[in-house]
Amino acid sequence: MKRIYLLFALLSPLLATAQSGKYRVYGKTDLPVDGKVRLHWYNINSGKHVDSATVTDGKFEFTGTMKEVEFGQLIFRSGSSDRSAVFYLEPGTIHVDIMAGTRYGKLSGTPLNNDYQQYYQMLDTMLTRINIGREGKRPYDQFSNDIPAEKLNILTQYIKTHKASKVSIDQLNMFAAKNPHPVALTALLGELSPALKKSEAGMALASRIKGMRSGKIGDMTLPFSLPDTAGRMVKLTDFRGKYVLLDFWATWCIPCIAEMPNVINAWNTYKNKNFTVVGVSLDRPDSKERWLKMIRESKYNWTQLSDLKFWNCEAALLYNVNSVPANFLIDPKGIIIATNLRGEALQKKLSEIFQ
Structure with a gap:
């Protein structure tokens, strides 16, 4: 649970x-x-x-x-x-x-819970049907990742009669967090009421869908701006003309911290060779001081950004980042040339570029 x-x-x-x-x-x-x-x-x-x-x-x-x-x-x-x-x-x-x-x-008893109960009933009927004949196997549940078509079908049916319900946009966002289906999600988002589309959740879903369509090797980067450790707004385009490692991490992410010595090594080796790192932290408001302290004490001396919105960081949504650590290597023209380089792979790629 x-x-x-x-x-x-x-x-x-x-x-x-x-x-x-x-x-x-x-x-x-x-x-x-x-x-x-x-x-x-x-x-x-x-x-x-x-x-x-x-x-x-x-x-x-x-x-x-x-x-x-x-x-x-x-x-x-x-x-x-x-x-x-x-x-x-x-x-x-x-x-x-x-x-x-x-x-x-x-x-x-309350409006949203009445709506949610109707969604649960549809979900329960679907799961009962697809679990028939799965004796001896783990039954599917609402969190199973290998039944996206069935989940999309439920969402499509539900949204037809709940275009203005908050339950609809919430369920779409939950589905989108694990299932990169931009065409289907765009169509379902389009079915919602104007108010839901303009809501924070609606705009976040639109950003995530945009990220699903980009962020691949060969794609042009999507622009964003986030506050740095002093609260100044910094744009990704400010670094155009350099090779940039766009590095998503968080203070609560143990694998991220384990990877940081490798990033420090890359920074120290190539910072004077038209290369920089832009860190984007997926921390929360209650961990801001820990974020600042870790940067200072661990000497993460490159540009560090965060809007302190956890997984709903503007840049994370735009690049469809659903797990950390994650990174994107960007060339001086703003084109993504590699993704998720860790350990020796990062050093090898940078060595090839700056040889």
């Missing part, structure tokens, strides 16, 4: 909506519960929030306030299994029933 929470944490900046208020979550289950039920939700500015409640006669309750609409997740242990239900944490009274023999929690 951890991957469910992490997925929504990654997308939180796009899922949030300016709609503050009080929430009340009424939960019900007919399953035995080991310990308490936990409520998890995440906000890009305030971080991770966790609450817990005791189950009495199969019922439990959470109350609180929120500044923005977020995804919430209920989690509890039942026997040898974890059970979970994902819903919209929005103002009002939210009902979540988690029953034995069901794949998802049953949602009701």
Whole structure:
């Protein structure tokens, strides 16, 4: 169940909506519960929030306030299994029933959760159908990466009758984060209401789709501007005329930190030979000080940029970056000549260029 929470944490900046208020979550289950039920939700500015409640006669309750609409997740242990239900944490009274023999929690009580329940019903019907005959194999679920056609079909059906629902744009963004299908996604985005297209989530999806169509070897780079460590806006085009390693990383990314000595070596070796590095960090607001400290103490002396939007960094969306470390080697004309060079591969490529 951890991957469910992490997925929504990654997308939180796009899922949030300016709609503050009080929430009340009424939960019900007919399953035995080991310990308490936990409520998890995440906000890009305030971080991770966790609450817990005791189950009495199969019922439990959470109350609180929120500044923005977020995804919430209920989690509890039942026997040898974890059970979970994902819903919209929005103002009002939210009902979540988690029953034995069901794949998802049953949602009701508030507008977005009523819409989400309809999506769950369509998803559940599809998964039941495609899992027939898979005895002995791991059943498909909503996070399976090898059923994109079935997921697209569900999204297409759902959006036809929910063109103005936030659920539609949220599900499109979740699908796009793992499935580079620019043609289909462009068509579905075009079906949404004008308000959803102009929303932060709609514009982010448009940027991600644009990135799916580019970012390959031979493509011209897409321009962007981000603040540096002093808050000054820096454009990628400011480095035109040089070879540039556009390096996506984050302070919380262990493989990124492990790769940094290699980047330092490349920087020190070729910085006086028409070469530079532009680092783009996928950090969050709550890790800004750690980002600045790591740059200073580890001597990452090249240009460092970040809008502190986590996975929804403007440049990451534009280059369709869904994992880090990731990099793009750009020639002086702004053309991508290599991607994801690590270790000896980076040194070899730079040696070939500057030989």
